[in-house]
Amino acid sequence: MNHQELAALPIFNSFKPYQTQMIKPFIEFCSFPANMVIFHQGDRADNFYILTTGEIALHFKPYDGPSLVITKITSGDVFGWSAALGRSKYSATAIATNEIKVIRMQASNLQKLCAIDPETAALFLDRLVGVISGKLNNSHQEILNLFSNGMNLNSDCKRRMNLNGSENRIYA
Template sequence: MGATNPQSLETRPVLAVETLRRYPFFAGLNPDTLNRVAEISHEIELPAGQILFQEGDPALNLFIVARGEMDIGFELSWGEKRVVDHVVAGEILSWSALLPPYRVTATAVARCDSRLIALDAEGLRVLRNQDDALGHRLMTEVARSLAHRLHGAHTQLAAVESH
């Protein structure tokens, strides 16, 4: 199964601010910022086993898992696929959408039927640069996500080396 173009998935229209407020990621943002984020957001549905993106793909969206769970993994040089992280509701995917060169660094696959909030990367970068509170929130979540993924990769490497 190849990577999915998020535009080809079942999508729901632009999100309502009330929908965004349900997620801790958006807590504390002012109403104007929430309105602007809602304008560049939509929900997508992924069936279990569906690839959302593959390592090296352009990072066109930042994703927040609304429901379900996603596996983050890599294909090793000898072809073995290795899952290094599981992303659950409330966590982000595709942090590369915020940092050059704007290409994803891993592959994401739906572990079960999942719903994601997709935030347009270009629009989000503009908002991040205009709104310090949003920029701080985004970069804090990116740092948290990277720390979690690094820990997962370290655990995987330690397991390989112990065998």
């Protein structure tokens, strides 16, 4: 990928050409066929990914129920960010819903980039945090919808969930 192609992705859109050149040794371009599992929930979280083409379904398996699709990842989005957050394991399973292309970065390479070029690393981390926080906000409503699917539509609990929206959110 050249600078223009990388800069078209939200996470790289404010990068200067020399910054995209600095980051290239730390990233890997990969493709996966449809229905390929990229990682399983509980696997060691070594890499995070930027989806450049295609779609990913993230599945969460609660200990007492079937696997649930918790969100869909589309081009430009980041997934597998448990690795970037320093978590030891992935919290969901990522499955390609069609043929995909990704940029993969090992979490350890993020540390190396910080040591070699702190300015580029700081910009990348800032953009990564922006993408992750946006996904967390979107996921909140999707997960609420999953929990409330089986509820009586007229119940007081369901009504309060709808009224509260995001104002009483608790973040772990």
